[in-house]
Amino acid sequence: MAYNLLKGKKGIVFGALNENSIAWKVAERAAEEGAELVLTNTEVSIRLGTIGQLAERLGTIVVPADATSVEDLENLTDRAMEHFGGKFDFVLHSVGMSPNVRKGRAYGDLDYGFLSKTLDISAISFHKMLQVLMRKDAINDWGSIVALTYIAAQRTFAGYSDMADAKALLESFARSFGAEYGRKHHVRINTVSQSPTMTTAGSGIAGMTDMLDFAERMSPLGNATAEDCANYVVTLFSDLTRKVTMQNLYHDGGYSSMGLSEDVMRVYTQGLAK
Numbered sequence: 001m002a003y004n005l006l007k008g009k010k011g012i013v014f015g016a017l018n019e020n021s022i023a024w025k026v027a028e029r030a031a032e033e034g035a036e037l038v039l040t041n042t043e044v045s046i047r048l049g050t051i052g053q054l055a056e057r058l059g060t061i062v063v064p065a066d067a068t069s070v071e072d073l074e075n076l077t078d079r080a081m082e083h084f085g086g087k088f089d090f091v092l093h094s095v096g097m098s099p100n101v102r103k104g105r106a107y108g109d110l111d112y113g114f115l116s117k118t119l120d121i122s123a124i125s126f127h128k129m130l131q132v133l134m135r136k137d138a139i140n141d142w143g144s145i146v147a148l149t150y151i152a153a154q155r156t157f158a159g160y161s162d163m164a165d166a167k168a169l170l171e172s173f174a175r176s177f178g179a180e181y182g183r184k185h186h187v188r189i190n191t192v193s194q195s196p197t198m199t200t201a202g203s204g205i206a207g208m209t210d211m212l213d214f215a216e217r218m219s220p221l222g223n224a225t226a227e228d229c230a231n232y233v234v235t236l237f238s239d240l241t242r243k244v245t246m247q248n249l250y251h252d253g254g255y256s257s258m259g260l261s262e263d264v265m266r267v268y269t270q271g272l273a274k
């Protein structure tokens with residue numbers, strides 16, 4: 001059901017690789033709510049994924065950009081402003097990758113070249129994006145910027161490795177930059193801490209299927225799906241949340257407030273009985 005929450009609004013969505021991507025669902029929901037979009041991803045992801053189909057369906061353009069390249073981000077911002085005929089209102093940063101996770105490096109045996117890449121792609125790209133947007137004065141007053149994160153920034157999760165450090169930095173950038181952008185241009189910046197979700201990036205985490213099952217059993221409302229996430233993000237882009245900024249917002253069916261659920265206890269007890 002659509003509510004016209006984003007009627008007249010325009011925004012950039014980073015990170016739709018394929019139909020499982022959280023960014024894909026956000027783009028679909030934002031369009032349903034009346035937004036005009038520009039999509040972006042790396043050249044490789046555009047080639048290997050299916051973002052072109054999404055752009056065709058939404059009647060919009062895809063601008064290639066490596067989120068670690070300031071030059072690409074400047075070009076993306078210019079192209080989006082040309083496409084929209086001026087400033088725009090929202091951005092979703094849905095970008096993450098860890099070569100250490102991909103290569104299965106243990107946390108006590110990180111490759112530091114890989115760690116730099118993890119931090120650059122998954123966190124510093126957010127600062128670069130924000131700096132380019134503010135320098136170019138690309139976002140309308142009371143605009144909204146959201147990045148996706150995970151609770152491993154606050155608590156240690158086996159297998160999440162250096163992505164946890166990247167997410168901690170990402171959330172810190174949202175607070176620090178939120179103060180500056182809010183004061184100067186009334187632009188709000190938040191991170192949404194999403195349940196584990198079976199996407200291409202998600203499935204790269206070791207033991208993802210068990211992690212999903214554990215989180216499902218722990219969360220009173222069950223895991224939040226990518227579609228649920230899209231609904232939430234759309235409210236954050238809307239005018240209904242104009243004073244929400246510099247927050248890390250859990251979107252996880254209650255998981256982050258749980259210690260132990262009856263369902264998990266039951267599985268554990270049965271496991272011990274075997």
Ligand SMILES: NC(=O)c1ccc[n+]([C@@H]2O[C@H](COP(=O)([O-])OP(=O)(O)OC[C@H]3O[C@@H](n4cnc5c(N)ncnc54)[C@H](O)[C@@H]3O)[C@@H](O)[C@H]2O)c1
Nearest residue numbers: 015017021022045067095096148149196197199200201202
């Ligand atoms: N899937 C989960 O369990 C989960 C949970 C919480 C948060 N998140 C976060 O959600 C976001 C989206 O991930 P997803 O799960 O939808 O997976 P996904 O694999 O569909 O999306 C990740 C995207 O990052 C893009 N990307 C990688 N390197 C890039 C670069 N240098 N420049 C620009 N884009 C680049 C990829 O092309 C891809 O589109 C990530 O930040 C991820 O950490 C995912």
